[in-house]
Amino acid sequence: MAADTPAEVVRYASEVASALSAVRADLVGVYVHGSAALGGFRAARSDVDVLAVVGGPADRSGQLAMGEAVVATAAQCPGTGLEMSVITAATAARCGACPFEVHIRTGATGTVVVPGADHGADPDLLLHCAVCREHGLTVYGPPAAGVFGPVPAARVRAAMADELAWGLEHGDATYAVLNACRALRFATDGQLCSKVDGARWYTARHGESAVVTAALTHQLHGHSAPALPDAETFVMSLKSGEFRLS
Template sequence: MTYSWKTCPSEIRNFVTKLLDEIKVVIQENYIGCYIHGSLAMGGFNPSKSDIDLLVVTRDSITSARMKELVQLFLDYSGNPYPVEISFLNKDQLTHWQHPCPFDFHYSEYWREYYESESRFFSVQSGTDPDLAAHIMIINHRGCCLEGRPISDVFPVIPYSDYIDSIMGDFRECQDNMVEDPIYCSLNLIRVYLYLKDRKIFSKLEAGNWALESLPDDTKGILKKVISSYTQNDTFYFDQGELLSLKNFLVGKIEMLQK
């Protein structure tokens, strides 16, 4: 079973609401708003597998002392029970858009072991992230304002070239990691193909369901496994030959659209 923010159970809403309350205690009057993107915004959130994807916008840059408090907050909350992926951006970074977009602070479970070591904390507290172009594009088109100023007042229009650069970076990673991460990579390759083909933003689940209806019959078997694994927590054996065949088909379609 998958959910959107509007349809999710009270446990998920309570987790997000409590986390936001704690974030506001840390950043105080600097807070502008909190926005949901990713699967929880678009209806593909699986409580057993999905991250809760958030962007927090502040008036000014976050101080090092506040960042250290945020590190401890996310080490305590993320993964208990839902993993959190979150970036903090200030108003100036959004008003004067550049790609890759700078950010003040980022947390995901990928960085947990680094944040648990104080000696490494300061080297990863801020920087630029090419993925933010895609996150903000999704917020503009499919996102949810959890609290604060409206999306249209806060976020810039993302140039087409920046969004393409962002999703093509993910596309290249998925080509390399198809066998190691078949569910994420299969669905993301389909999403990239659909955007290049139709200029529409799909969730991973929407992309998978479209592919099941529209791609050739010899892809149906692998697509059914991917979608079932994504939505129902079923476990399947993914044949490497099937995965590579699906990847090659999608990569060929994507490369044709880029010519």
């Protein structure tokens, strides 16, 4: 658990676990990941990332029931909202194609419940599982290291490389820059860290960078975000430069 994990995040995740256990007797565990577990959570810009594990698969109606139970807790969520998936124990242990049971997203833009029966795998789950195994905060069930199997470093690097374009495509320059710093750190020394810690590591290792500093101060203090063209130049220079991420 990160030293700065807010108590309200822990309380809320426990409410999510209680809601989920009411509809799934085979609930294995509920784990907080993302910035609340790694460090750098800021209520104004951070969502609460949760990954839950159940014993086995459900049909579409069962998946929707899980989603509805979790959504009922949304009003209590700190931060900008909840980003959560439910997966089976087999998926957590193997981290193969990463199918999901249900994905839930709440926040200012609305609530989304996506049953896994209507979709294939979610490639984002690979990184979520890797972070949970190493840094996940257990709010229900056994320690994460006994639930989530190891994820090969090559798969983590590939997933991070695939994720680099997301922030740019969605116009979030701060996310793109900080995520690139985090990915570069993993490619360099194999450490999974928060976006904030990734930016601090980059500065300590490579010196001051105006675009990294702008992204970091925007994330931490709400100052002006870096310009999107500058973020794109920075991300692409890392992706194709000396430290290849894929």
